[in-house]
Amino acid sequence: xxxxxxxxxxxxxxxxxxxxxxxxxxxxxxxxxxxxxxxxxxxxxxxxxxxxxxxxxxxxxxxxxxxxxxxxxxxxxxxxxxxxxxxxxxxxxxxxxxxxxxxxxxxxxxxxxxxxxxxxxxxxxxxxxxxxxxxxxxxxxxxxxxxxxxxxxxxxxxxxxxxxxxxxxxxxxxxxxxxxxxxxxxxxxxxxxxxxxxxxxxxxxxxxxxxxxxxxxxxxxxxxxxxxxxxxxxxxxxxxxxxxxxxxxxxxxxxxxxxxxxxxxxxxxxxxxxxxxxxxx
Numbered sequence: 001x002x003x004x005x006x007x008x009x010x011x012x013x014x015x016x017x018x019x020x021x022x023x024x025x026x027x028x029x030x031x032x033x034x035x036x037x038x039x040x041x042x043x044x045x046x047x048x049x050x051x052x053x054x055x056x057x058x059x060x061x062x063x064x065x066x067x068x069x070x071x072x073x074x075x076x077x078x079x080x081x082x083x084x085x086x087x088x089x090x091x092x093x094x095x096x097x098x099x100x101x102x103x104x105x106x107x108x109x110x111x112x113x114x115x116x117x118x119x120x121x122x123x124x125x126x127x128x129x130x131x132x133x134x135x136x137x138x139x140x141x142x143x144x145x146x147x148x149x150x151x152x153x154x155x156x157x158x159x160x161x162x163x164x165x166x167x168x169x170x171x172x173x174x175x176x177x178x179x180x181x182x183x184x185x186x187x188x189x190x191x192x193x194x195x196x197x198x199x200x201x202x203x204x205x206x207x208x209x210x211x212x213x214x215x216x217x218x219x220x221x222x223x224x225x226x227x228x229x230x231x232x233x234x235x236x237x238x239x240x241x242x243x244x245x246x247x248x249x250x251x252x253x254x255x256x257x258x259x260x261x262x263x264x265x266x267x268x269x270x271x272x273x274x275x276x277x278x279x280x281x
Contacts, residue, residue, distance in 0.1 A: 082111045087142040094128055094148050094174040104134070104144060111140050119144075127171035127194040151177075152206050155197060157185035166206075168199030179216075181209045186221040201226065204241040211248045225270075230255075232264070239270030246272040 084106045089097040101107075103126055104119050116134040123132040123146065131147040151163035154177050155170055162170040164183070172193050183205050191197070205218045205226055218226045227237040238247050250272040258264060268276040 081139045084109045084111060084114070084140050084142055087144050090143065090145045092146050092148065095126070095146070100126075100144055100146065104142075106142060111136055111138060111142075114142070127169060128174070130165075151180065152202055153181040153183050155183050155185065155191070155202075157191055158188040160191060162191060162193060164197060164202050166199065166203060168197045168202055170195045170197060181205060182217040183226075184217065184219045186219050200241055204238075204244070207241075207244050208238065208248070211245060234264035234267060236267045237269065239268070243272060250275050 085108065087097075087101050087104065087106060089100050092100055100123060103123050105122060106114070106119065114134075114136050116136060119134045120132040123129055123134070123144065128148050129146050130149045133145045135143045135145075137143075149163075149165040149167075149169060149171060151171075152166050153164050154173070155162050155164040161173060161177075163173055163177070163180075164170050170191055170193055183202065185191075185197075201220050205220070208218060208226060209215060215228055218228050220226050224237055225239045225241075227235050229235050236251055238244065247269040250269050251267065254267060254275055254277070263280040264277055265280050266276075266278040270276075
């Protein structure tokens with residue numbers, strides 16, 4: 001057999017080489033692919049581990065938060081720490097601490113449900129209290145500050161006697177009122193605590209008591225004004241609230257000039273320059 005020529009052998013060798021390449025990837029390529037696959041699997045497992053750790057942390061935070069809420073709710077409403085059983089009272093002179101605390105209606109209230117403005121309004125429903133402020137501090141400290149009305153006189157009508165302040169507000173008697181100025185309402189109209197009377201009448205009576213300190217009681221009726229009965233038994237009327245000093249001066253001058261045997265019934269000082277008086281027949 002005649003051997004093939006050299007050129008044919010080279011072409012055949014090239015065809016085998018090309019055929020080997022066409023049969024599949026080389027060993028190096030397969031190794032590279034395996035390494036890449038391993039790296040992708042390792043990265044996936046790492047991401048899964050991180051995700052599980054974050055989920056566990058979130059779950060633990062939720063559990064701790066829930067337990068804290070439960071503990072706080074128990075402390076706030078399951079124990080007596082945050083409930084009110086007493087209050088500090090500042091500014092009270094006529095009212096006792098017990099009366100103001102009872103009026104506040106705070107007993108066994110949770111500090112978290114306390115509305116200071118509502119409690120202050122409730123305390124101000126007591127006529128003696130002119131103004132009230134309520135403050136609170138954890139865990140259960142409450143302070144009540146009050147400004148009480150200052151009585152200027154005792155208002156008498158019929159068989160009733162009540163304090164009255166400079167604004168004409170009536171409120172119940174407290175303490176010793178024996179040395180107080182007295183204003184007698186000659187109409188005998190029934191009154192009650194918290195009611196208002198004419199504040200001008202109250203202030204006029206107070207001014208007269210400062211000018212005539214020996215007089216501690218005055219009568220009042222509409223249209224006549226304030227008056228009192230002298231030791232001699234005759235009535236002195238002052239009319240309205242104007243020119244009180246001049247009217248008192250006229251009273252003293254008239255009393256000094258009048259003869260003791262004259263039986264005076266009435267001295268009207270509405271016009272101090274021209275006092276009018278009436279004698280018994």
